[in-house]
Amino acid sequence: MASTVATDNRPGYGQLLRTPGVWTFLLPGFAARQPFAMLTIGIVLLVQHTTGSYGSAGAVAAFTGVSMALFAPQSGKLADRFGQRAVLLPGVLVHTASVAALTALALADAPLWALFAAAVPTGASVPQVGPMVRARWAAKLDGSPLMSTAAAFESVTDEFTFVVGPVLATALCTGVHPAAGLIAEAALTLAGGLLFAAQRATQPAVRAAASASQPHVSALSVPGVRVLAIAFLGIGSVFGGMQVSLTAFTEEIGNPGANGLLYGVFAAGNMLAGIACGAIAWKTGPRRRLILGYAALTLAASTLWAVNSVALLAVLGLLVGLCIAPALITGYTLVESLVPATARTEAFTWLTGAVALGQAAAVTVAGRLADGHGASAGFVVPLVGTALALTTMVALRSRLSPKPAGRIAARGVGHRVPVTVD
Template sequence: MFETYAKLYRLPGAFLFSLAGFIARFPMSFIGLSTLMLIRHTHGQYWIAGLVDAASIIGFAGAAPWLARLVDRHGQAQVMRPSLTVSILANIALITVALQTGPVWLLCILAAIAGAFSGSIGAMVRSRWSHLLEDPKKLKSAFALESALDELVFMLGPVLATALTASVHPASGLVLAILFALFGGMWFFSLKSTQPTPSKHLPVDPQVAERGSVMRYPALWAIGATFVGAGTLFGALDVSILEFTKVLGHPATSGIQLGIMAGGSLVGALIYGSRDWPLPLWAMYLAGMALLSIGVTGFLFAHTQITMGIIMFVAGLVVAPIITIAYSIVEFAIPRQQITEGLTWMNTFMNLGVALGSFTGGVFVDHYSYTGGLWVTAIASWFMFWIALATSRLIRSALGSSGTLRELATRRAKAWKDARASRPATKPAKGKPKRVLKPSDHDYKLTPAEFEAEIGLANPTEDVRRFPPSTIGDISGQETQPDVQ
């Protein structure tokens, strides 16, 4: 299993940008928690702490897609170095004002600025993998690997931040987040050899120019809606488990309890990414949603921490694979020069769901104890499943044909062969033998615009995947297949 991931890391520059990205996105697992603990200590009220944290989430959700579009257009380093600097300075100012018991409105402004300019590091890491790998099966493994690293972050980050805040200083968790972002982020963006080519240097794709925002692709709304449900599930689960462990008399174990689910998700990501799956992506996506809904509903029947831990681990096994499959669908549903923006929108939907789940779960926990919060998680999971089921035709159309990774890889290889065959022959440079490509050769490179044009996914003569926004949710009639040459 691990040989699959070892091969990925042997690619030039892959290990370095994956490691740097891992460090850079470490704060995402505990920066909100650290902010809550700091503001609760300095201002003495949870509602103020929650308000400041919500300002940060709203800032990120509002600005991240816009920032991602700039990244796709001008390049990761050119945009994110100054942006990350602004975010770090805003967090430093937030700590300073909080320790001086400054006004709440100023704390909210600083938190919103810090969130808005932080960017989606995870989306940019996956964008680099998408730029580096053309084989969909290898890309699936790379996305699964990054999902596993995400789960590792969520296992370790909150525990580390909580320990530092309790034993060192109330602001130490937020200081640690700043250090991770500064060191990891600046290192990541200094690795320019693996960053995707900015779209301003590529030929203009008429479809991209006409559509503008990547969210004009209906399949992304379908995936985004399920991500809102996923965020709601996770946000409500955090609040519910805090109350669950408190009621059982072990409040200090809440982080460990949540980490069990993250551990299951990590195992699931590694297993999923190491195997070739013959099923279509849309079918695995729908099946994963069904299994997750059943597992999360089981939380309602757990009355001890051991029972809850077992159920959470089992349910967690499908979390990372679902997210990995969703990212793969997004990667195939949109033009390659908009991949960072598309993946960032998914993270935005997830964060909006977390904010909704934290609030809704908190209200139900206040009125009905932890059981009320767990009902919110169960409802959110079934919402995800029904959205995935209702939009399955849309997702199948976006993927085209069978939608399996093998079929997608074949289409890409054929597009490469046809594109090269249609170009006029050129004489090789003196002293360099002409390379002969075999039909099975997967070491091909088209620019994103060339690839999308040749494969017929971005600007075909009649693209059955594209629907006007007004038709989302009202798609009927006989299913048609894309015309893939």
């Protein structure tokens, strides 16, 4: 991917974070988005401990992920229509209660169907804080050249949660109690979600009801959003496949404590690449950048199944992580040019839900493969998921182009110039 390090005087992270009022939602938002990174691995570790099966653990986590993927866009629609606070307050309470029920049932050796039943409301009620934070940035910076800087910053923050969250959950589950990861997840949801909901001054204005002259446009009706959702499904397959397969791998070698370290290295790669993406002025257009970056991700994921060394797996995991952030950042940035402002929260939740759905499918398949054929077989899942998504994106790449009236693309950090869509 052709690029050049930016040297011109344009808005950067420092200027972005000096925007008045942003810290009031950034800090509680960071705490409240941790559950998304902790939930799947917390469920896998607890249910595998109580059942002895990665397949069962993956299936329960999959029910949670599918439920989240189905309900997240509805949460985004409701937030656009009634306000974020109205959606968050009941949501965090339901989620906390659902996680408590799921934890109690798992510890009581309840049948698998009971765990599935508890997993549905657990996933459906996951607070969509990441999309809500992005919507607050969009409302505060509407039309500002800082908007693409905010997109990069949010992706870095997301990746940082995937450094902190899984490592924290794994450390709690392996060092304190198998249920400690989920208990911490529920506590962070409750505290962070309520604090974030209390920041009413920065939440986007509630949109007026659609009229005949200005009908509501569903984000999923935009062809480019559907293509991006497929791309994010593939990214979810990497997250889910890595979580289960790394857990199985470290169990196989008799060093389960290394799981958190390995996943942390993988997630650190995401974060570092996200920081770098925010400091580069790209010469290539976002569509081409997304496809080339995704091709690199697929290539990196293709090597995981053949590795049987902790050190080498850490190196390859870092490489895979470095390839994820550019795809995420570019995908989220494309939403700004593809989707009307009235549907952006919904669009962001469709993409977040796609990650959850891909993760759900991946933990199920990888869990079954790990049970039947060992951890190496589970690492095939990220390869297959990314390869299928890449093939689809290449075939449908024309749908990722903004309409002609808006042929302005983000170039680097906060720099917007006319570019080609390729």
